[in-house]
Amino acid sequence: MGLLRxxxxxxxxxxxxxxxxxxxxxxxxGGKCAPGEPAGTALDRELREELGIxxxxxxxxxxxxxxxPDRRVxxxxxxxxxxxxxxxAREGQPLRWVRPEALAEFAFPAASRAIVNAAxxxxxxxxxxxxxxxxQIADCVGRVEQGIIAxxxxxxxxxxxxxxxxxxxDYARRLLEVAARHRVETLVNAPEDWLDRLPPTGxxxxxxxxxxxxxxxxxxxxxxASVHDREGLLRAMALPVDFVVVAPVRSTRTHPGARPLGFPxxxxxxxxxxxxxxxxxxxxxxxxxxxxxxGAQGIAAIRGLLPEPRA
Numbered sequence: 001m002g003l004l005r006x007x008x009x010x011x012x013x014x015x016x017x018x019x020x021x022x023x024x025x026x027x028x029x030g031g032k033c034a035p036g037e038p039a040g041t042a043l044d045r046e047l048r049e050e051l052g053i054x055x056x057x058x059x060x061x062x063x064x065x066x067x068x069p070d071r072r073v074x075x076x077x078x079x080x081x082x083x084x085x086x087x088x089a090r091e092g093q094p095l096r097w098v099r100p101e102a103l104a105e106f107a108f109p110a111a112s113r114a115i116v117n118a119a120x121x122x123x124x125x126x127x128x129x130x131x132x133x134x135x136q137i138a139d140c141v142g143r144v145e146q147g148i149i150a151x152x153x154x155x156x157x158x159x160x161x162x163x164x165x166x167x168x169x170d171y172a173r174r175l176l177e178v179a180a181r182h183r184v185e186t187l188v189n190a191p192e193d194w195l196d197r198l199p200p201t202g203x204x205x206x207x208x209x210x211x212x213x214x215x216x217x218x219x220x221x222x223x224x225a226s227v228h229d230r231e232g233l234l235r236a237m238a239l240p241v242d243f244v245v246v247a248p249v250r251s252t253r254t255h256p257g258a259r260p261l262g263f264p265x266x267x268x269x270x271x272x273x274x275x276x277x278x279x280x281x282x283x284x285x286x287x288x289x290x291x292x293x294x295g296a297q298g299i300a301a302i303r304g305l306l307p308e309p310r311a
Contacts (some may be wrong), residue, residue: 002031002043002058002080003119004087010097011119012087013106014050021071026106028077028115029095039076047083052090057082061118061295064274066111077115079295117242118276122154123288123298125245125278126305128175130160134167139310141174147306148182151285157204157224157300159189172198187222195219205241207232211240226280228261230269235275244273245300248281253303263294270295 004012011206015027029084031046033039043053062077070077089095098106100120108116126147131140140160147153158172172188176199179186187202188195195203202222205213210225210232217223225236227244237245246269251260260281270277276297279287284304291299 001028001075001077001115002047002055003028003061003077003115004080004083006097008097009100011100011103012051013096013098013103014089015094017093022068022109025109026096027109027112031255033076037183040078040225043076043078043080043113047080050089050091050093051095052088053083053085055080055083059293059295060070060271061297062114062274062276064111064114068110073111075111075115076127077118079118114275115245116241118297121243121276121297123292124151124153124285124305125155125157125298125300126151126153127174127280127300128159129302129306130162130310131167131171132162134163134170136214137167137174139169140171141178143179143306143309145182148178148184150307151305153182153187153305154184155222156184157187157189158201159204161189165194169194169197176201185222187224192217192219205236210235210239210241216240227269230272233269233272241275241280243276243297245278247279247300249279250282263290266296267294 012029014029015026016023018024029050030043032127033042043058046051047055058078058080060076061079064075064077065071068239074283103116103119128144129140131137158175160168160171163171168190176186188198189204200220203219205225207226207228223241224243224245225241227233227236227246233244246266248258248260249266266279278297278300279291280300283299283301
């Protein structure tokens with residue numbers, strides 16, 4: 001399947017025929033692989049047949065196994081960044097170019113949930129700095145707001161492991177106000193009962209919290225998790241979470257003792273991922289093209305997306 005965006009950032013979706021499996025639902029363009037046919041070759045063939053375009057640049061981003069009551073499918077999803085010719089409905093199928101935030105208004109097959117998430121999520125994900133003490137909260141809030149403006153941030157994780165509950169909630173409320181002002185979506189990295197004292201927001205799971213869960217919690221908003229190895233990735237996908245943050249990919253001053261995974265190990269995890277994946281650890285905007293070329297969603301960063309603290 002192909003995830004195509006036009007120059008205005010809209011995503012292409014088409015509607016399945018009424019007489020097909022899951023007929024009448026919307027989907028992303030693509031089709032079945034012939035026996036022995038490579039997925040990339042099948043994508044190019046299907047898009048030529050359906051839309052009259054040839055793929056010029058595409059990278060695989062997701063591998064999604066899913067079981068319906070009557071069959072099992074595996075979706076191989078490609079981000080198609082460049083194609084030739086104009087998109088036309090060669091088979092008479094309804095098609096729409098849709099803003100990512102409007103995709104929730106359309107009914108998709110259950111297996112397409114992760115593709116919708118990939119279409120909605122941004123390429124850069126800011127993680128807040130941890131104030132050393134409550135005295136530094138105001139300075140950290142100011143740095144986050146500067147980082148949001150400078151890097152056009154649309155997704156923010158609120159994290160401050162060194163603060164006690166009341167100081168953390170003060171920090172989180174201030175950052176949630178900043179995020180609302182700039183239309184940034186948020187996740188909070190904290191115990192679940194702390195979230196109940198905050199305005200609605202998503203939840204980011206540490207590895208320890210991920211291990212403690214047996215089912216996806218019934219909360220609104222994004223659900224993500226920190227992943228450090230294949231075991232953690234499989235656990236996160238089974239829950240399931242909406243996306244994962246893999247760390248540390250490179251060495252980082254935030255966790256100087258942590259052994260970096262490196263890009264080869266990160267690439268191996270991406271090849272198994274059924275949900276969008278961010279690279280964290282030593283990331284800056286300069287790393288974004290390389291990370292995207294590996295099929296990842298993008299980069300997550302603290303220092304790499306923030307101005308330096310005041311002396």
